[in-house]
Amino acid sequence: MNTASIISKVWSFCHTLRDDGVGYGDYLEQLTYLIFLKMADEYARPPYNREIGIPPGYGWQDLKQRRGAELETHYLQLLRRLGTSTGMLGQIFTKAQNKIQDPAKLYRLIDMVDSTSWVTMGADVKGDIYEGLLEKNAEDTKSGAGQxxxxxxxxxxxxxxxxxxxxxxxxxxxxxxxxxxxxxxxxxxxxxxxxxxxxxxxxxxxxxxxxxxxxxxxxxxxxxxxxxxxxxxxxxxxxxxxxxxxxxxxxxxxxxxxxxxxxxxxxxxxxxxxxxxxxxxxxxxxxxxxxxxxxxxxxxxxxxxxxxxxxxxxxxxxxxxxxxxxxxxxxxxxxxxxxxxxxxxxxxxxxxxxxxxxxxxxxxxxxxxxxxxxxxxxxxxxxxxxxxxxxxxxxxxxxxxxxxxxxxxxxxxxxxxxxxxxxxxxxxxxxxxxxxxxxxxxxxxxxxxxxxxxDKSLTDLDNLPEPEDLAEEIIENLEAGLASFREVLAKLGKHD
CATH class of the missing domain: 3.40.50.150 (Vaccinia Virus protein VP39)
Known part of the structure; x- marks a missing residue:
């Protein structure tokens, strides 16, 4: 697959999962687990032959051969088991959860990740894919990821x-x-x-x-x-x-x-x-x-x-x-x-x-x-x-x-x-x-x-910002004010 098709596939599947209520953050999280496992599998093979520390039975090959309910069960066990590991492996899988409830779509995501050689892909390409998802996740203000x-x-x-x-x-x-x-x-x-x-x-x-x-x-x-x-x-x-x-x-x-x-x-x-x-x-x-x-x-x-x-x-x-x-x-x-x-x-x-x-x-x-x-x-x-x-x-x-x-x-x-x-x-x-x-x-x-x-906006009424800019700025200020009021209300409730 070329660069453009990889990026297109990653993004299109993200939109597919959003229809099931899986947000950018959840998608990014599952993609992180799976790309890490696939890269570990690639590094374990020649010419690298590196031991990443994944226990027997919980590697990429063990995951991708399963389907349906068996896949969902094994994936949950894998996340829990790897979360107890040491080093970067344990940090990646700390408190890991499966956010994709449809085993068929989980398998499609695994298949998509499997079709790409992540180790040999240029750092700029895979980095751009990931950074793009991070920015989209930040735009979801309800999740708080923007902070x-x-x-x-x-x-x-x-x-x-x-x-x-x-x-x-x-x-x-x-x-x-x-x-x-x-x-x-x-x-x-x-x-x-x-x-x-x-x-x-x-x-x-x-x-x-x-x-x-x-x-x-x-x-x-x-x-x-x-x-x-x-x-x-x-x-x-x-x-x-x-x-x-x-x-x-x-x-x-x-x-x-x-x-x-x-x-x-x-x-x-x-x-x-x-x-x-x-x-x-x-x-x-x-x-x-x-x-x-x-x-x-x-x-x-x-x-x-x-x-x-x-x-x-x-x-x-x-x-x-x-x-x-x-x-x-x-x-x-x-x-x-x-x-x-x-x-x-x-x-x-x-x-x-x-x-x-x-x-x-x-x-x-x-x-x-x-x-x-x-x-x-x-x-x-x-x-x-x-x-x-x-x-x-x-x-x-x-x-x-x-x-x-x-x-x-x-x-x-x-x-x-x-x-x-x-x-x-x-x-x-x-x-x-x-x-x-x-x-x-x-x-x-x-x-x-x-x-x-x-401040020219106080004196130059003929050169105000565009209406949509003003509207977005007003919305931002109102939302900031609401957040401050909620903080005050929370503090008052704490002292009652």
Whole structure:
């Protein structure tokens, strides 16, 4: 089968299952199990002859020869048995369930996977198939999968600015489906950027990337996504930890951290109370290496990411607006960031980029520095890509080209040689300017929540966005408001 026919077949079967109520997420999950089993079978044969650790009686050949009720029964047993395995095999099949109730359609899916040689297929082809399904799954807002999917154009722009180098380590403490790792891998593999030798290629494949993901299903998708993109090996332990990254200091430090920690301000833990009811409890991480103790998840991730960096490490992190202006612990953390790191760049993002509705976010770029009596941050450069910018997920999605001007202003080749595009007299609409750190520290609560451009929508009624863009933006804001009200209502119910 050629590339186009494989992609067409995978997608068409997805639509067939949707008629039976099997969503993109469930389809992707079953496809992950089956592709992994088929690849294990291919690796077990010449010329590879590799032992993946699948117990006798539970391999691909044992599965594909069954039909009907016998197939369904065996598949359930296989999922349970492999879920008790160690290494990547066990992580892929942890808490695995069969979501395809029709044995005939399950067999058709097995037959489809069997007709393709996945090991010899190009990483770009099988990777594109899987990434496409991940994005479709993220669009299903009811499933909540979108919170684990960062827009790929934004990720690519962040990587282009940081410009990771070969033989360096890259970490993500909340890696979701692995988007930052894939973009960094593409950047490092690009022959226009680097000509990697054999040692560098092996390091890129097996030692560069390190992540955390506490949600079992998301971690499963991440591991499969990486393997399909030729990162790691099917018979390795995998470099994605299931542990909560915030619980304890990182056992090692890294050269780069690229991350979009999960949305939502509070860390919480679900449990069953004495009355047998489901309840939640806010988590506060008491860590000696943190500057401030708080239950604000976003602020904790910022502190943790700083602690993950080695003495010359660099970070690019997506954070919501509250990280830039919240008082208390937020102010303490901002002041410490300005003092002990070089917080050199902030990209203000528009709404309409994320599947979580109404999110107002930014990307902060900072470099770690060794201890010094002097403050490290001298100036903070801002790029305002929010004011007078309108994006929606469907009608007007953000593309990589939209961030080309920011990347040029960032000047990745030498960020110490920058020129503002904003001038109050000659270019008042310029989006790129810098602020002295002393000026920012003098603001109320050391707020980094800075804007200088005029919102044209408030004054220019003749140039409003298109009606469909306005409608989608209104819907996003209403849904975000409803989500906030539900959160408040849930908290009130918890205190009754």
């Amino acid at each position: 684990y999917f960062t827009p790929r154009p934004l990720i690519r722009a962040m990587v282009e600015c940081v410009r990771p180098e070969p033989m360096r380590t890259i970490a993500d403490p909340a890696c979701g489906t692995g988007g930052f790792f894939l973009a960094a891998h593409d950047f490092l593999s690009n022959r226009d950027n680097y000509q990697l030798d054999r040692t560098q290629k092996q390091f890129l494949k097996n030692q560069t990337f390190h992540g955390h993901e506490i949600v079992a299903n998301t971690r499963r998708l991440c591991l499969m996504n990486l393997v399909l993109h030729n990162i790691g090996d099917i018979d390795s332990e995998g470099n994605i930890s299931p542990a909560d990254a915030l619980v304890a200091p990182s056992p090692r430090t890294y050269d780069y951290v690229l991350a979009n920690p999960p949305f939502g301000k509070k860390s919480s833990m679900s449990f069953t109370n004495e009355e047998g009811e489901q309840a939640t409890e806010e988590l506060t991480y008491n860590r000696q290496d943190f500057w401030a103790t708080t239950s604000n998840k976003q602020l904790n991730f910022v502190q943790h990411i700083r602690s993950m960096l080695n003495s010359s490490g660099r970070a690019a992190v997506v954070v919501p607006d509250n990280v830039l202006f919240e008082g208390g612990a937020g102010e303490t953390i901002r002041r410490k960031l300005l003092e002990s790191t070089d917080l050199h760049t902030i990209l203000r993002l528009p709404t309409g980029l994320f599947y979580a509705q109404g999110v107002k976010a930014n990307v902060i770029f900072f470099d770690n520095r060794v201890a010094s009596p002097d403050r490290w941050t001298k100036t903070v450069w801002y790029y305002d890509y929010r004011t007078n910018v309108h994006h929606t997920l469907k009608q007007k999605p953000m593309r990589f080209e939209h961030l080309a001007d920011f990347i040029q202003c960032y000047n990745p080749s030498n960020r110490h040689e920058r020129r503002p595009t904003w001038n109050p007299d000659t270019s008042p609409e310029g989006r790129w300017r810098c602020y002295d750190a002393e000026e920012l520290l003098a603001r109320d609560k050391a707020s980094l929540d800075v804007f200088w451009l005029k």
